[in-house]
Amino acid sequence: MEILKTDHLCKIYGSAEARVEALRDVNLSVNQGEFVAIVGASGSGKSSLLHLLGGVDQPTSGHVIIDGMDLYSQSENELAVFRRRKIGFIFQSYNLIPVLTAEENIKLPMLLENKRVDEGYLEELLSVLGLSDRRQHLPSQLSGGQQQRTAIGRALINKPSIILADEPTGNLDSKNSKEIVDLLTYSVRKYNQTLIMITHDLNVAQRADRIVNIKDGTLLQQTGVKDPE
Ligand code: ADP
Ligand code: MG
Numbered sequence: 001m002e003i004l005k006t007d008h009l010c011k012i013y014g015s016a017e018a019r020v021e022a023l024r025d026v027n028l029s030v031n032q033g034e035f036v037a038i039v040g041a042s043g044s045g046k047s048s049l050l051h052l053l054g055g056v057d058q059p060t061s062g063h064v065i066i067d068g069m070d071l072y073s074q075s076e077n078e079l080a081v082f083r084r085r086k087i088g089f090i091f092q093s094y095n096l097i098p099v100l101t102a103e104e105n106i107k108l109p110m111l112l113e114n115k116r117v118d119e120g121y122l123e124e125l126l127s128v129l130g131l132s133d134r135r136q137h138l139p140s141q142l143s144g145g146q147q148q149r150t151a152i153g154r155a156l157i158n159k160p161s162i163i164l165a166d167e168p169t170g171n172l173d174s175k176n177s178k179e180i181v182d183l184l185t186y187s188v189r190k191y192n193q194t195l196i197m198i199t200h201d202l203n204v205a206q207r208a209d210r211i212v213n214i215k216d217g218t219l220l221q222q223t224g225v226k227d228p229e
Contacts, residue, residue: 001032002030003162003194004053004064004067004162005027005028006026006028007065008026008062009025009049009052010023011023011059022217023217024216024218026049026214026217026218028212033193035185035197036196037212038198039198039200049214050164054164067161084109084113085158086162087161088154089165090163090164090166091166092170094139100138102153103122103126106153107122115158128183129183134146145180148180152183163184163188164197167199170199174203177201177203181207
């Protein structure tokens, strides 16, 4: 079942000499439960695409449709609520709040939504993330891998239907990278979530159900399509 699609999606930054065509007529369809890896050279438009899929930027033209809903036809408030409920974003730079502990950072999306934290699920997440004994630590007291796992916990705490990850293993060594991908695939299989992950690590990309190549803002051929069942 299709959960997300883009329809003639275009993104242009700036104008005149500063004009950059970051995405050109991108048409992508992703099924619920699918793990899609997006690969491409630096500057090819990967982050621009992910931001548009996550409702954190405005397309120049075209549409992003999630669960049958045209994302950018909503008001800014509606979009913000939709994003918090449906989407888990993992940034390469973690974006943790420095004055909050690991546990508080993970719980933050629930607090912003005024939702009760599912303590059982929080404990499960902390345990799977290997953070149970680091929950009271501030980000500055955590290793890079632990900070990234905290950022992943924050993205997963509200069980989003779609997880968008921008090079989540970009700053990690191969052992930590593998653990992060293990964890994300565990979550998506268990909760039938959809995972769209930018990566330049081919070992990571090869674990996806499908690899989407992007070059100069255009989607190329799709490889690595596995049998759906
Ligand atoms: P990638 O993530 O694949 O490295 P990006 O989506 O970040 O690529 O960038 C695609 C192109 O758009 C690049 O040429 C980049 O310089 C440009 N770009 C990205 N963000 C902005 C912005 N906010 N303003 C102007 N140009 C941008
Ligand atoms: Mg990028």
